[in-house]
Amino acid sequence: xxxxxxxxxxxxxxxxxxxxxxxxxxxxxxxxxxxxxxxxxxxxxxxxxxxxxxxxxxxxxxxxxxxxxxxxxxxxxxxxxxxxxxxxxxxxxxxxxxxxxxxxxxxxxxxxxxxxxxxxxxxxxxxxxxxxxxxxxxxxxxxxxxxxxxxxxxxxxxxxxxxxxxxxxxxxxxxxxxxxxxxxxxxxxxxxxxxxxxxxxxxxxxxxxxxxxxxxxxxxxxxxxxxxxxxxxxxxxxxxxxxxxxxxxxxxxxxxxxxxxxxxxxxxxxxxxxxxxxxxxxxxxxxxxxxxxxxxxxxxxxxxxxxxxxxxxxxxxxxxxxxxxxxxxxxxxxxxxxxxxxxxxxxxxxxxxxxxxxxxxxxxxxxxxxxxxxxxxxxxxxxxxxxxxxxxxxxxxxxx
Numbered sequence: 001x002x003x004x005x006x007x008x009x010x011x012x013x014x015x016x017x018x019x020x021x022x023x024x025x026x027x028x029x030x031x032x033x034x035x036x037x038x039x040x041x042x043x044x045x046x047x048x049x050x051x052x053x054x055x056x057x058x059x060x061x062x063x064x065x066x067x068x069x070x071x072x073x074x075x076x077x078x079x080x081x082x083x084x085x086x087x088x089x090x091x092x093x094x095x096x097x098x099x100x101x102x103x104x105x106x107x108x109x110x111x112x113x114x115x116x117x118x119x120x121x122x123x124x125x126x127x128x129x130x131x132x133x134x135x136x137x138x139x140x141x142x143x144x145x146x147x148x149x150x151x152x153x154x155x156x157x158x159x160x161x162x163x164x165x166x167x168x169x170x171x172x173x174x175x176x177x178x179x180x181x182x183x184x185x186x187x188x189x190x191x192x193x194x195x196x197x198x199x200x201x202x203x204x205x206x207x208x209x210x211x212x213x214x215x216x217x218x219x220x221x222x223x224x225x226x227x228x229x230x231x232x233x234x235x236x237x238x239x240x241x242x243x244x245x246x247x248x249x250x251x252x253x254x255x256x257x258x259x260x261x262x263x264x265x266x267x268x269x270x271x272x273x274x275x276x277x278x279x280x281x282x283x284x285x286x287x288x289x290x291x292x293x294x295x296x297x298x299x300x301x302x303x304x305x306x307x308x309x310x311x312x313x314x315x316x317x318x319x320x321x322x323x324x325x326x327x328x329x330x331x332x333x334x335x336x337x338x339x340x341x342x343x344x345x346x347x348x349x350x351x352x353x354x355x356x357x358x359x360x361x362x363x364x365x366x367x368x369x370x371x372x373x374x375x376x377x378x379x380x381x382x383x384x385x386x387x388x389x390x391x392x393x394x395x396x397x398x399x400x
Contacts, residue, residue: 041086045109048079049135052159065160076161080175083109083137083156088171096148099141106139106154135159140186144197144224151224155201157182162203164222166229174229179203179218179236187247189221193282196223198232200252202245213267215241219254221278221285232285233278252278258292262304263345263363271348272297295384296350296359300375303386304329304342317386321375324389328373342371355379362394370394 052075055062062069068076083106090105091097097105140155147169154165157180166174181203189198199222206215221233237256246253258274265272274292278285292298299316306313307329313322332342343363351358356378363371376388 037089038086041082041089042109042111045079045082045086045137048075048082051075052079052135063160076159079135079137079158080156080163083158084165084173084175087154087165087167088173091152091167091171096150099143099152102152102154103139103141106137106156110136138182140181140184140201142186142188142199144199151197151226153186153199153222153224153229155181155184155186155203157205160205162205164201164220164229166224168227176222176229176231178220179216180205183207184217184244189280190282192223192284194225196225198223198280198285200245200247204241204244207241207244213240214238214257217244217254219245219252219276219278221252221280233287235276235278237276250279250281252280256290258290258298260297260301262301262308262342263361264341265345269345271345274298294350296357296375296377297348299377299384299386300359300361303375303389308332308342315385317389318380321386321389325386328389328391332371360392 052063052072055069055072055075061067062072086109087102087106090102094101094105135158137156137158139157142153144151144153144166149169151169152167154167155178156163156165160180162178162180164176164178166176168174178201181201183205184201184203184207186201187199189200191197201218201220201222203218203220204215205217207217216236216238219233219235219237220231223230223232235254235256237254239254239256243255254276256274256276258272260272271294272292274290276290277288279288303313303317303321303325305311306316307322307325313325317325343365345361346364347360347362349358349360356376359375359377361371361373361375363373365371372392372394374388374390374392375386377384378387379385380387
């Protein structure tokens, strides 16, 4: 089964694969001269695409994201090479296109893609639709700068892979890795003090998959000095399909499912949400990290995770709380069938009372029973630490 690089946890199956569907309707690029060289490039592109479809029909597992066979990766490389050559050929004939014209010209490679490009989907729901997929290329284009002979940044999607292509004014190519951005955007940011062009790519490869409410996404920030491209920030994250990167003034923010490791919630549950913030100023780009909507869950997870792995907890828990946590988790096995966690967070409660906070966690381990804990958080040294841990009854006033 195809699995993107970040996979949200779900209560029913513990896996929610955000399949990457790529479909593109070619847009005529009226300025593209159909020369002998263009026909040769299209033939090479068709050959690589058809070979990928044949490989998929033979054994779809060899196209699983991040686990592709060497032969499949070589076919992808062949396709990327042709796409790059096609892009340069168009720019040499049309040296100052608009971003839309360049994107349309790249999509012209799909001209011969018809029924032959359709492959069976990864999911066939009983009594439901059969989803189809195609190996076609699509592009999101940004012109870098206002000079007549500008460079271009092109976020490309092909199959279940993505590339970021920089085309210099001299038409040299620089390739970088990104997730497919067919569903997503490429957005200019203000230049830095040294005049380097900056932008971000908001890739949402699973947003158009008709099942589930969550999808894996990626935000990357880049700069370009005219010859070299630099990746400044990269975040792969999971969030709701309706949410992406928010750009307001100097700030880029993403509301994410965070990185809790020892327990999880169902798809629609927002208790473990966090905000990732990136600040873009003339002096540089600052990644300010994650801030959880309820930071108590993060502290509880950190204590449980370190205890399970025999790591030091002295900075986040008192000696007594550390001993009690170790005793409660002694002999407790993680659910290796569900992300190695301790279970699904069912009911929970956070009660704040002055400088002290109480956190109830009720974890359903299904075949392994329940784990019900209460943590007390204080600030004996000014920083939040777990000061008490005890087992509690499965029945409480906590709610989901």
